[in-house]
Amino acid sequence: MSEIIDRKRQLLENLKTYFGYTSFRTGQEEIINSIFEGHDNMVIMPTGGGKSICYQLPATVLPGLTLVISPLIALMKDQVDGLNAIGIGAAYINSSQQAGEHNEVFSKVISGEFKLLYVAPESLAALKGIVDNVTISLIAIDEAHCISAWGHDFRPAYTKLGFLKNRFPSTPIIALTATADKATRGDIINQLNLPNPKEHISSFDRKNLSLTVRSGTDRVRKILDFLDDRPNESGIIYCTSRKGTESLASKLATEGFKAKAYHAGLTYDERELVQNAYINDDIQIVCATVAFGMGIDKSNVRWVIHYNLPKNIEGYYQEIGRAGRDGLSSDTLLFHSYADVIQLQKFAMDSANEDVQLAKLDRMKQYAEALSCRRKVLLSYFGEILEEDCGNCDICKRPPKFFDGTVHAQKALSTIVRVNESENMATIVDVLRGSQNANIQEKNYQQLSTYGIGKEASWKDWQQYLIQMTNQGLIEIAFHENSRLRLTELSKKILFEKQKVQLAHIVTKPEKVLSAKPKAKKADTLFEHLRELRLRLSRESNIPAYQIFSDAALKEMERERPMTDEDFSQISGVGKRKMETYGYEFIKAIIGFHKNKRATSKSKIPTYQVSADLFLEGKSVAEIAAKRSIQPSTIISHLCKVYETNQKLPLDELISLDDLKAMTKAYEQLDENQSLKHYFDHFEEKIDYETIRIALTLLKVSHQ
Ligand code: ADP
Ligand code: ZN
Secondary structure (H helix, E strand, O other), rough: HHHHHHHHHHHHHHHHHHHHOOOOOOOHHHHHHHHHOOEEEEEEEOOOOOOOOHHHHHHHHEEEEEEEEEEEEEEEEHHHHHHHOEEEEEEEOOOOHHHHHHHHHHHHHHOOOOOOEEEHHHHHHHHHHHHHOOOOOEEEEOEEEEEEOOOOOHHHHHHHHHHHHHHHHOOOOOEEEOOOOHHHHHHHHHHHHOOOOEEOOOOOOOOEEEEEEEEEOOOHHHHHHHHOOOOOOOOEEEEEOOOHHHHHHHHHHOOOOEEEEEOOOOOOHHHHHHHHHHOOOOOOOOOEOOOOOOOOOOOOOOOOEEEEOOOHHHHHHHHHHOOOOOOOOEEEEEEHHHHHHHHHHHHHHHOOOOOOOOOHHHHHHHHOOOOOHHHHHHHHHHEEEEEEEOOHHHHOOOOOEEEEEEEHHHHHHHHHHHHOOOOOOHHHHHHHOOOOOOOHHHHHHHHHOOOOOOOOOOOHHHHHHHHHHHHOOOEEEEOOOOOOOEEEEEHHHHHHOOOEEEEOOEEEEEOOOOOOOOOOOOOOOHHHHHHHHHHHHHHHHHOHHHOOOOHHHHHHHHOOOOOOHHHOOOOOOOOHHHHHHHHHHHHHHHHHHHHHHHHHOOOOOHHHHHHHHHHHHHOOOOHHHHOOOOOOOHHHHHHHHHHHHOOOOHHHHHHHHHHHHHHHHHHHHHHOOOOOOOHHHHOOOOOOOHHHHHHHHHHHHHHH
């Protein structure tokens, strides 16, 4: 029992010392305990959920070596750099190295210099020489879905990992992934030969990601609007085609954004260049195909846009998951267009498992066209039921208004009948709206009895209604046949059996007009200052900015304004090594910013706060009074006022213990609401007004 308590204490201590965190995230502790109990573990946790700590922290406590199988060289390097930066010995072995480098790593492994060794599956064979000379206490298999052909990133070398359990039968294995449906999960466990693993499935909900879907018309302008509100924030724009990424990146560059394209058609070096520039915050936006992102651990991606509809929800969810890994709110925007759907449908029909692909695309489309909370739709795909609407998707924020759309539906369906179910959506809308274009005239559709009966609604609204009717099963789109619209069993009920239809009026945000104003300047906030400091340090030391501190840590510094070593080390994400390396610079910047602000905007800071700030810097009441030409008693009343909302102010330094004791006694005897004078008299003028005021403030706050 005491062994368990010791271990728990040790784990918590290492969590703070190395990683700078004081508590576990949901699931982490349970998973770690299960490792120590000797179980094999299958961990499903969304991106950003905190998988790495589940094996990195145990590695710091376990004897010997933790082996980490990881599929991507870039990711491996990133993790190893990160571990070394917080004082945990780690190295990697992959095909980018020479045999000599391998040997150097191995001799250090044998001498016990490393707690973790990252290995690419292709390079496992190279380990033969050392496994007999070291104790392997834990084996972690990262991105475990790569083992399964069911998953979406299948990697043949992963299928050879089954031997690990036979070779190290008593070493716990932990397999981790962010995406795995039931079939994939089963497949992973099977292929790894895990006899009886514990499965840990975390919620897939990423509350900090906002979800928005907009129609695909006029995308570039909508993107520029979006970016206008987000100067300097890092983001990714996913496009289907290589050409798409190139042309979008150059359009954004013309608008003055630091944007670059990334796709598999670039050379290895070119891709490295873009990736590194992005990681180091040298470029703001990457326009990429899905080739980008898997090897990126950047925690401060603030937004993700899908320029085109993704082909399935797994991919979509993983891609938006790259935003907001640091837990801060981040935005996602998906553009939905029918042209995309039709193209994806063609791809799917050319693929080996056409039915599966089409079904997956259909779910994606349903998500994009949802009229109820999108997060519910998304999570239900992963088998998770969300009880309440999320409040952080476009539907929750601007719920559609439903109305009796029976007449609309009847008009549309009759039109489909009149054209013998031979026309696509656009033509049906043209007929309803009484359009006079060439196509209509050629086919003589002006003669139809339904021609022009839908003038009351706009073209876009009609398109929306037809999409909704399709989703309700009232219309079928024959994608194989030029996407002509056909009737269904249900549509007959509307036409002939008076069944009612509900349609939603989509409330779109008034379109913002792109102003010609210059791009917003960087805000003069402490956060921005700290960000710049981080960027400078990152360039000087050639370490990615987010590996110095996450955005979340900088935000906390902005909020808490730590000005002493002790306060600074309380910030989440500040471990021992980070404190030693960066504490001084950051504290200096925080104090400097504070002073500067006071000097430049004296009038904006309330006078009591100015006194309190000076006091916090270590000035005495007399010094502050002299400096500000204000009575000491007034300074004390300032400090008391600030203390009521900020107990970090060391107000108790201004009163002796004896006086405080005496006052405490009096406070309990007298009614707490007595005036200062009352106390003054009570003590027969032996305790002065200032001291009474201080004591009463301390006592009132402590009794709140
Ligand atoms: P995943 O591998 O699941 O995508 P990571 O392991 O990269 O996620 O963790 C995501 C972020 O959350 C990282 O910045 C990490 O430092 C942070 N994190 C992990 N565990 C904790 C914790 N217990 N408290 C605070 N932050 C944490
Ligand atoms: Zn919602």
